[in-house]
Amino acid sequence: MTNWRYYPVPPGFSGGRVDGVIASLTGLSRSATAKLCEEGKLRVDGVTVAKSERVREGQVLEVEIPAPVEVSPKAGSENLLLLYEDDDIVVVDKPVGYAAHPSLNFEGPDVLGSLMAMGVKLTTSGPPERKGIVHRLDVGTTGAMVVAKSEWAYTVLKQAFRDRNVEKIYHALVQGHPDPTAGTIDAPIGRDYRHQWKMGIRHDGRNSVTHYETLEGMAGGSLLHVHLETGRTHQIRVHMSATGHPCVGDEMYGADPVLSAKLGIERQWLHAYRLGFDHPRTGEWIEFCSPYPHDLAHALNLMRAGIFK
Numbered sequence: 001m002t003n004w005r006y007y008p009v010p011p012g013f014s015g016g017r018v019d020g021v022i023a024s025l026t027g028l029s030r031s032a033t034a035k036l037c038e039e040g041k042l043r044v045d046g047v048t049v050a051k052s053e054r055v056r057e058g059q060v061l062e063v064e065i066p067a068p069v070e071v072s073p074k075a076g077s078e079n080l081l082l083l084y085e086d087d088d089i090v091v092v093d094k095p096v097g098y099a100a101h102p103s104l105n106f107e108g109p110d111v112l113g114s115l116m117a118m119g120v121k122l123t124t125s126g127p128p129e130r131k132g133i134v135h136r137l138d139v140g141t142t143g144a145m146v147v148a149k150s151e152w153a154y155t156v157l158k159q160a161f162r163d164r165n166v167e168k169i170y171h172a173l174v175q176g177h178p179d180p181t182a183g184t185i186d187a188p189i190g191r192d193y194r195h196q197w198k199m200g201i202r203h204d205g206r207n208s209v210t211h212y213e214t215l216e217g218m219a220g221g222s223l224l225h226v227h228l229e230t231g232r233t234h235q236i237r238v239h240m241s242a243t244g245h246p247c248v249g250d251e252m253y254g255a256d257p258v259l260s261a262k263l264g265i266e267r268q269w270l271h272a273y274r275l276g277f278d279h280p281r282t283g284e285w286i287e288f289c290s291p292y293p294h295d296l297a298h299a300l301n302l303m304r305a306g307i308f309k
Contacts, residue, residue: 007061010182010213018044019051022063036063080114083144083288088153088281090120093290094145096267100136102129108139115147122147125154134158135166135231143170143272143290148280156280161231167276167287170226171215172236173269173300174245175255177222181214185239189232198252199234201242208232210239219306220259221248237268248299263299271296 013021019033022042036042037051041064044055055061081093092111094100099110112133115122122132125148132148134157148154160166190205192198209229216223222245226236234253240246241253249260250268260266276287292300 004062004064005216007063007215008181008217009055009057009059009061013055013213014057015054017051018042018049018053018055018061021055022061033063080111080118083290084286085120086149088148088150088279089146089157090115090122090149091144091146091275091288094137094142094272096140096142096293096295099139100130100145101133106139111145111147120149122149123151123154125151135161135168137272138234138237138268138270140267141270141272142293142296144275144288145272146275146277146288150280153280157277160277160280164229165278167274168228168231168272169274169276170228170236171271171273171292172212172224172226172240173221173248173296173303174224174240175221175248175259176245177217178212178214178224178243178245181217181222183212185210185212185243187239187242189235189238199232199238201238206230206232208235208239210236212240216304218304221303223300236270248303263302265295265299267295269296269299 007022009021019037022033033042034051037049040048043049043062044053045059046062080095082090083093084091092115094111097108098114099106099108101112102110112122112130124131126133132154134146134148134154137143137145146157148157186209187201188203188205189199189208190202192200207230211227211229213225214222215225228235237247237250237253241250246253246255248263248269249255249265251257251260271292272290274287274289276285278284279286
């Protein structure tokens with residue numbers, strides 16, 4: 001069974017090589033996209049092209065995405081998959097329903113506790129309940145997350161996140177079609193005046209910048225490639241809601257509950273798809289990708305098929 005996907009060339013990618021553009025839009029490696037070109041599985045406006053072909057804004061790229069490779073979890077955990085581990089860091093594929101670390105207001109599982117239960121030795125740096133945690137994902141957000149194992153890694157990674165030297169790429173399925181199809185949302189975020197558990201756009205909030213590009217448009221929604229310049233609580237959810245295009249399933253920030261029910265999704269359609277940074281010990285740039293979990297993939301396929309109507 002083929003698995004073709006269609007990507008309009010966003011404005012910022014005009015003039016780029018087709019293999020590089022597809023690599024950026026899909027998260028595949030350059031070697032993988034080059035191989036797809038050689039096999040005739042990558043087309044521009046329906047025509048098979050060489051990997052060095054230059055693309056223009058508005059053209060449609062067609063690519064047959066290879067089936068994902070199943071990776072077995074490490075021994076000792078049924079739910080927490082480790083994408084990578086060495087003496088300095090561990091990168092996890094955070095499931096839905098997991099907090100980053102223990103908190104007074106949450107009684108469910110957390111990444112930190114699960115790693116410790118698996119016997120992973122973490123740094124003692126940071127507050128006791130957050131040792132090794134250098135960034136966080138919401139309980140309802142899945143995807144790639146790094147935790148420091150050594151004190152050196154904790155110090156270096158914390159600084160890298162402060163200096164915005166970490167590439168954080170999310171995929172978000174939002175309601176409607178953002179106009180323009182690619183752009184930047186620059187709006188300060190702070191605690192909501194009325195509901196302290198929510199965030200909102202506030203003139204006295206913290207500087208918050210979100211870059212987005214439309215990967216795929218479909219009836220009722222759009223799949224976005226989102227690059228965070230800053231990392232505020234609920235940043236993507238707040239910014240997309242403020243533009244009138246909340247994440248599908250994110251009823252806290254204005255998503256349509258009827259659509260959520262039809263798609264069978266009980267949380268925001270938001271996934272930390274790719275995480276890249278300089279390794280704290282070697283300085284080598286490393287990247288990790290997380291495939292869509294079942295609930296998000298299922299909801300996306302229903303949206304693509306239009307059978308939610």
